[in-house]
Amino acid sequence: MTTTVRGREDVTSHVPGHVDHEHGVDVLDGSEQDGHGQHHAHPLHKVWLFLISMRTGLWIILTLGVLTLLGTLLMQVEPEVRADAAAYQQWLAGTPTQRYGGWAGILDKLGLFHVFSTWYFIALFGLLSLSILACSVNRAPRLWRVATRPRTTMSTVFYDHAPLRATIDLPIDGAAAVERVRAALHHRHFRILDAPDQRGSALYADRFRWGPFGTVIAHLSLILVMLGFVVSASTGFRDKSFIAPVGVPVSVGHGTGLVVEAKSFTDSYYDNGAPKDYVSDLVLTADGKQVARHDTRVNSPLIYDGVWFHQSSFGIGADVTVKDGDTTVYSGLVPLQWQSDDGQQSIGQLSIPARGLTVFVIEAASGRVLADLPAGSAQLEVHKAGVDNPLAAPVVSQGQSSLVDGLTYTYQRNRQYTGLTVKQDSGSWVVGLGAALLILGCYLVFFMPHRRLWVRVRDNADGTSQVRLGAPLKRDPGFEPVFEDLVSTINRTDAPVGQTPEE
């Protein structure tokens, strides 16, 4: 017997069983290679070759990786700020200019302050999807053929040079040797196919033949994930600053017909001051009937009919009403969510776009006593678009009103509010499905690799026989010990013959 030898690639590069690195396929089954260009001048074919090229995929992934890294290292603007040109310019003139100096303008021109929404980042993802799809379409038929109609016979040169190979001389005749091989393969759960052989017997055996489809599943799942991103971005809604004043029903909008009311909000803290719990008792109604009630916490959102309510923030706000005569032009809670630089004042902002008005609501910060802004009062600083200075900044007591530029501003009272993120996202299910398939695909590829081997048994003139085994190694280091164990079993004198263990 000769022992198992793992062949060197330079020796086996021309024989079946070698992975053809240039074309990224296993040529074990003598698959016909594409001409790769020289005979196909048609532009569409060139596009196809470009898309199925591994090099294309690698360069796209590399470029996406670099861009993603830049998006991590460089400051990124919030989408809401970017949507407002003036706010964006203000943001750009702030920390980015201080941090990056003269480079800030160039980085801005290149879109590197919003890398993940640039056209080229999205285009690269699109191109990657196409490339993945093309590769999968290109590869699937070959995988199907290998799984369902494998090549069952091999020539002598294969047995001479296969990456895993063994030659075993057995003191039994060919028929008994075949039974011994068959039993050993059955014992290791291999599928066995008889192969035609005019001079003896031949077998083809394999295991995990559907494993390679994991690559197709994994790659298509990536497309599904990217599709999910698109669905998320283009359907449903996401309101990241939904304010629900405690005790006041608020319409969710977006065509949901839902009304949410925070019955209470509670924040609690550990002894060291760290936050312990934020909980909003939310009641959801539709058409005047309660449809859900839930203690909403950070890790426990209220979910109803595909609409999710996440605990996001909390605070104190000022109830403000603005009227033009008897017509109400604004009524709502203005969250006092900012603090002045000196920490003395809490500030909120409301906008009346139709009138070109922005109003800052200013109160003394919690625990601060300000002579010109006593407790129970708020200052309403009214700005009009195109006017440099505030129109007015009256200090108004609770329940009192002030007339500014023909509008009546009333400061009703302060009220606690809970801040929610409300969203309806059909894309998350698509992404979830894609993620599950991605994991499944990965495990199929890496832990269920297609293991194939060919066996040839020949009778010798003296009643003994010779068994030759050959197998590709490919990217499956775990196959080598299995192969060695198989050879060892076949070579044992007490090897089981004709036994077919239960699967």
Add this chain to the structure above:
Amino acid sequence: MLTYSQFAFVAALISTVLATIAYAWAMSAGHRAAAGASRRKVLVAASGDDLLDDLDSLPGGLEPQDTVARDTAMSATTLARYGTRLTWLALGFLTVCLALRMMATGHGPFVTQYEFATSLAWGMLASYCYFEWRYHARTLALFILPMTVVALAYAGAQNSQVDPLVPALQNSLLLTIHIIVAIFAYGAFAISFAAAALTLWTPQRWKHLVPKDEVLDRLGYRAVVIGFPLDTMVLVLGAVWAEIAWGSYWSWDPKETASLVTWLIYGGYLHARVARGWTGRRAAWLLVIGFASVVLTFVGNAFFGGLHSYT
């Protein structure tokens, strides 16, 4: 209980340092033995192969009368065995450390940087022990153990007090699984880095002491084959948690973005190796870049802030 956890931490650190010394010493002794054997034109059984991994076979390959070389080689064998035992001991101590801490805090090691770093060290030690047991790849210890010492030293420099769970982290089961899977993934990536580092940075005159590049290449690949699916799970579990806690499965938060970069690099490595035939130094460089990304992901939130900063 936390005090005992700290004791176990210190014991693990000491054991790891001693194991590092033992392995380095074994390497040196093995080198001397091989040099002595070479001078006497004695055929060394493991010639051209991995001495540290094949130390058991080394004495048998020397001529009986070559007592000096044999003594040195045997001491190398002994030292390497001590190194292995000390490594297992360190893993045991660190397991006790983390288990006691989890019992005391009532949650997984996912709150403080001390807990992250200690877990990462545990992951590297566990991965190394598996690879040594499965593939007899002791030489990897030359990089893995110093890296573990650095991780433990970093953990030791952090505040080890128990921080209570802030609301965002009150999803103990999901986050514990997320972190445990990440620990195993990063441990496997550390192994692949060690294999790549041995390929790239072993001086020529020491080359005969480490496994052949082909073997290291396979070890690195094997580690990534284990680590990559786990890293995929880390990303997915993180996205699931983000969906529940923040209302968005993906926010381009710095840490999750860095995780994606890491995943892309290892995905690129797998494609480059499997489909383009990248092996040896080119593949090794990808593994080095991949692990640099792991480190960036691990410590990144300290610099970048984002949703993964809870201070």
